[in-house]
Amino acid sequence: MTGKQKKQITRALQTALILIAIIIMLVPILWIFMAAFKSHVDVYQLKLFFTPTFENFGLVFDAPYYLGEKLVNSTIVAFVTVVLAVPIATMAAYSFSRFRLRGETAMLVIILATQFVPAVVIILPFFVMFRDVGLLDTRLGLILVNLAIVMPFAIWMIKGFIDGIPLDTEEAAMVDGSSRVQVIRNIVLPMAAPGLLTAGIFCFIIAWNEFLFALILTNKDAVTLPIGLALFKAEEGDLWNLLSAAGIIIMLPMFVLALIIRKYFVQGMTMGAVR
């Protein structure tokens, strides 16, 4: 075998392996997409070809499922979590990035560490407290605990973006007599805006997909979409066509958001440990 042939075989093999990987990766997702458009008869068979129907998307919003309420809850909870987290995180991130603070490393390590505390540890005391003050099954309660998982990501991610903004424009404005607050408002925020948007989207995805907190804290009024999935268990088994339609409603918006920030996804998840 010549070297050239050998190279061609290697390349073909590599392409084949990549294709297999894509198929394995996409098949579970595509299968849900197909099931969502199948009638309840077709979904209980291994059918590749079927007459598509939109009825599942109507059914999930009707009684007894009312997925619309869960959609509203998920949207409000994730949105308010982000609106609270991003400004607070931005202020802290700017300070960590531009100043030397007493105990700065300790603070940053603690913020990093809180990300790794198992959610189940955090939620036990919150459950007791919320039961006492009447915050169980409310969106407000859910928003408060969501801040626990979103804040560390937001601070670290935004700090990374601000670290990347050169100092000279800021310094020039200071020399010209601007105050620090003016500098932050007029120079830093506009330059960091894409980064803040990215961090906001990232946090939105995390809050939207959050499961354990919502499972424990909600049961009726504040139920979010991922918990809503449990509704589609009937006595005769899982209602797969409806589950799939609900699954699409949960994942499709996140797919769109994730693709918008795909360049920063890795950075966000590793908090700058991989550069």
Place this chain on the structure above:
Amino acid sequence: MRDTTLKYVLVLPAILVVFATAIWPLIESLRLSFTVGRLNRPGSLDQYLGWENFTWAFTQEPAFWNSVWVTAVYTVLTVALTTILALGLAMLLAPGGKFRSGVQTLLILPFAMSPALIGVSFRFMFNPEFGLFDAFFGVMIPPLADVSWLADPVLAFAVCVMADVWGWIPFLTLVLIGGLASIPQDTIEAAQVDGASGWRVFKDVTLPQLAPVLAVVIILKSIFSLKTFDQIFMLTNGGPGTATQTLSHYIYFNGMKYGQIGYAASVAWLMVIPMIFLTYAYAKFVFRKD
């Protein structure tokens, strides 16, 4: 406001939030772990019990040791499989070009899926009557043709591992592609010019230079594997029996279903201990350049 004051004012809200949502519950969990702590018994949350919750877990609860064992095996398997497969895929995709970049973009999708939904999806795929993976494995490995995956303790565990690996490979692959891209190309070329085989180049040149990124990936994945809950809850709910009951699931069940919140808190704190070591290792990598 002077900078010397301002810099502390700016971090204050964030520190308060982190304290209220993470530090306080950690401390309060620790306190609860030393109490009788029954949800349905008022006052028991302040009733001091000493170390009894911990000794109970260690000596009287086979289910606790079962969940420790399940979590340990689950973590080792998912970390090893995800890392090896992601490294392979990253090597395949690293050269770039239109086709490979397109695939990299697709890799984002499974990662934006909520873990709970991944659990649902795999329960669907392994349904004995109309599950696609169930049918596929039945054709490829005939002895598995008639099994009911999620009813068998070992196979149900295998499905949980598969679902986890499926969900995490894309993210780890993307991280490793980034790591591979930062390796100076000339070191690899020099080795190739010297006539080293592809495997030797990988083992002696690529792998040592990728080691720091690999370490970060393994630590991060270990942390997430140890915490696993969502997928397990939706996929098997710990079953059949307790065959797939991870620590998080065990804590959830004892705390929320049985109302033994003091006992659950003590097991939860046992789980925090390995986390501290992993976080310490992780922090060392984050601060290595500063």
